[in-house]
Amino acid sequence: MTDRAAQPVERQLPTEEARDLFGLVRELAQREIAPHAAEEEAESRFPREVFSLLSEAGLLGLPYEEEYGGGAQPYEVYLQVLEELAATRLTVGLGVSVHTLACHAVAAFGTKEQRTEHLPAMLGGGLLGAYCLSEPASGSDAASLRTRAVRDGDDWVIDGTKAWITHGGIADFYTVLARTGGEGAKGITAFLVPGDAPGLSAAAPERKMGMKGSPTAQLHFDGVRVPDARRVGDEGQGFAVALSALDSGRLGIAACAIGVAQAALDEALVYAADRQQFGRPIADFQGLRFMLADMGTQIEAGRALYLAAARLRDAGLPFSKQAAMAKLFCTDTAMKVTTDAVQVLGGYGYTADFPAERYMREAKVLQIVEGTNQIQRMVIARHLAGPESS
Template identity: 40%
Template sequence: MALDPETFGALLDTVRRFVAERLRPLEEKVAEEDEVPEDIVREMRELGLFGLSIPEEFGGLGLTMSEEVRVALEFGRTTPAFRSVFGTNVGIGSQGLVMAGSDAQKAAWLPRIASGEIVASFALTEPGAGSDSASVQTRAVRDGDVYLLSGSKRFITNADKASLFTVMARTAGEGAHGVSAFLVPADLPGLSVGKPEKKMGQQGAHVCDVNFDETPVPVANRLGAEGEGFRIAMRVLDRGRLHIAAVCVGVAERLIADAVAYASDRRQFGKPLADFQLVQAMIADSKTEALAARALVLETAARKDAGDPIVLECAAAKYFASEMVGRVADRAVQIFGGAGYIADYGIERLYRDVRLFRIYEGTSQIQQLVIARETIKNGG
């Protein structure tokens, strides 16, 4: 159920000011230290950001998808690492539980996820299973009242902060139908988390390996029935892809604003860069593509709220928006010229940050396959 317009408007205004006044001044510090300050995390909890998508009955804000993507747009106007702090709680870390959890599972975990007391993470990717996510080899073997979980997960967002993982593991034969989903507390024996990886961009947002050595997971922690894990994961990713598409649009709008400000101030040949038509062409292309992506995101979110099937549209939004923001970032560097290559201006940092959007939660190539499959299935 949507918030009333006045309440939601106040939330958006608060988020907008939080991004502008608290987060953007800290971008360089977070990039250098590879850590978001704890006082910022605490403020995010107080603002309710960890529970944006969690139903009100469990302590969340219960935003509709249309409302959630508008909040994500605002968070796109700063380094993506800030959104990542609560992003897994809002998206892939909690939504399997929201969609498929039992009443007891929801009551046990969702209030603490919504408050930010615990961080939830999503463990699907493995050393040998990335885009081919149905080929996971982590195994869960039932032994009485527990499943013994063994295997390794890779590039897991917020793993070093997580208290709860949604883990996809094989309980039967090969293929998607042999995968089941489990809620795995981080303090169970046999579970270990590796060191954060050194990355190209998005410093402050950590990804780590997660290893399981006959970790005893109670049968009561299985999400849904055996063999339903892959279906749950795909539903979670559909929603996550739309959220990421919205973040991409927000970053693009930030880059365009920065490029326009620089081009208006920087003078060459006796006049501002913004007066040169070839610079104007880059601005025009960027603005047009960002507007198109924004429209696609908002329309898809509205269709999801209406209960329409949106597998194709989520894939299209994520594909178009993530590719779009890469082009916009490249043009922004070009408009800044030599300054765009210098760390002090921040543009090169955003250029590196946005590169990941074309890879995680389904590569652009996977989105193309989904779009083509759904289009052909639907007869065009």
């Protein structure tokens, strides 16, 4: 496996604190994550101890307020941390992104009391979160979800099934979107559900092409009782809560995609420099050099795109269009770059002895999660050309 630390990406970080933080992330990634990544992915092992370590190091709450245990870092910094983690192991990078997404509802829409009660444990107390929006029959059409919460005195009783839940069955808390009113987006409300709530159970994890170390499972809610104090935001505000989180979550996926692409390029560069054919390294051949040049250019463009969107977010400016663009471009780039990396390695790239094939399998899911890339194109087109004619 390539030693990524030998040629680290040159980063523009806004503060000395951020540079120190990044040094910590790189050291932790190379010491605690990289040595076990290939073996644990092959054995479908989730590295819960790594997430405990990240929590202790303050890396599970980077973009949130210090008052509640967060790192108070701008998204510009947080996303580059995600990229570094994902380049070492996507299960970890994407897991941190999902956890951050799961914390968003309470951090952005929770009451002062809810933030004070829940956020310290969520951000730095060793807890792991998950985000429950998709269902077996409502993926891209999230507003048609069927999981229902019915008011019963001071409680809500939740029944239904959620699907494709990262950390499903192992999370300590779930941000759950459920229908409390009529059809459509206005009938949805957000809830914070404990992972050990009676009536909550998980199906067997999905058997996936990649990211085998990250459990993805259906969650079944069978009369799960949640006090109204765990309703997040107003009744009927849940879809707005979900969309607000997804804009930021798409940037997380974009950063993870560039991390995977960078890891694949690093692997291809080392191999091309070492592999001899016709008496010289294959990196000397123009056809391959041009392929490497394209890979590097696409990665730099993707990184610039997600960082530009992050800086808009940090400035308090609209960034939904740019988030969709970044998610679309960066994940398509990851798929192309990882495919090209396999090609550079030739037959070796197709074997599990080298990580290129794992990067290629992992890149595919990034074109699907947090809204498929077809959905991203719809979002972008609406920003550019207005809504579709009825």
